[in-house]
Amino acid sequence: MDENNNDAIAARRRALAEALRTGEPVVVTPTGEVEMKDEAQENGMSGIQVPDGKLAKED
Amino acid sequence: MAFYWYQSDPDLYQAEVAAMRKFFPSFQINQLQDGSGRLYWRGCVQPMGEGGMVWDLMLIYKNDHPHATEGEYGGSIQILPVKPRLKDIAARMMPLLEETYGGYDNAASRGFGLGLPHIYRQNFGRNEEYFICTADPKYFKAGQTRSTSAASALSWACKWIMLCEMWINGEISDDVALEGNY
Numbered sequence: 001m002d003e004n005n006n007d008a009i010a011a012r013r014r015a016l017a018e019a020l021r022t023g024e025p026v027v028v029t030p031t032g033e034v035e036m037k038d039e040a041q042e043n044g045m046s047g048i049q050v051p052d053g054k055l056a057k058e059d
Numbered sequence: 060m061a062f063y064w065y066q067s068d069p070d071l072y073q074a075e076v077a078a079m080r081k082f083f084p085s086f087q088i089n090q091l092q093d094g095s096g097r098l099y100w101r102g103c104v105q106p107m108g109e110g111g112m113v114w115d116l117m118l119i120y121k122n123d124h125p126h127a128t129e130g131e132y133g134g135s136i137q138i139l140p141v142k143p144r145l146k147d148i149a150a151r152m153m154p155l156l157e158e159t160y161g162g163y164d165n166a167a168s169r170g171f172g173l174g175l176p177h178i179y180r181q182n183f184g185r186n187e188e189y190f191i192c193t194a195d196p197k198y199f200k201a202g203q204t205r206s207t208s209a210a211s212a213l214s215w216a217c218k219w220i221m222l223c224e225m226w227i228n229g230e231i232s233d234d235v236a237l238e239g240n241y
Binding site: 009010013014016017020026027028030031032033034047048049050051052053 | 078082083084085103104105106107108110114193194195198199207210211213214215217218220221222225230231235
């Protein structure tokens, strides 16, 4: 059961990372949790949408 | 004469406070006690949610806020993790990176010279500290009518923390962590 739960959490993290990479809308809740915008809305959570902005690329 | 941005532009100060109160109400604003007059927000976030690390952060305005120039990662709002301290995490990661890449020089040439991806160092108080590179400065808005707020910078920082934790956990590769696509 725990293993399934951990797999689900890891899959969700990968989906979030992919969403960030591809520029899909992602929000940050008041506790700082990073969420997909659609999921957050479905769960009634509010948050600030992460603005466009890539991490500085190392030279 | 108004010397600091929050004195010369009280509307901007009010907008900054309103944005933080709306999106991150647990954060508190204060002034550094180092004579610089710089304002900062402090509070905790947990970007990975339940089970993830809790990060105690300082969001420190530079006195030229809003401002961003090339090489000024994160613009005029610096993000300093107080706990965990990036320098401590980097010190734990560096031996692993040196082992992976066959020495410090090779790790540094890959972009891991400080032990973590997308960070920079600067003196802060009596210590040298490591700060989060929240975004390439070209994304930091510093116009007269629209500027990047501390709330936006904090959302970038939460994104960085999530990716950093995933990298430390081995969930994303070194190449992905270093590339400029996030």
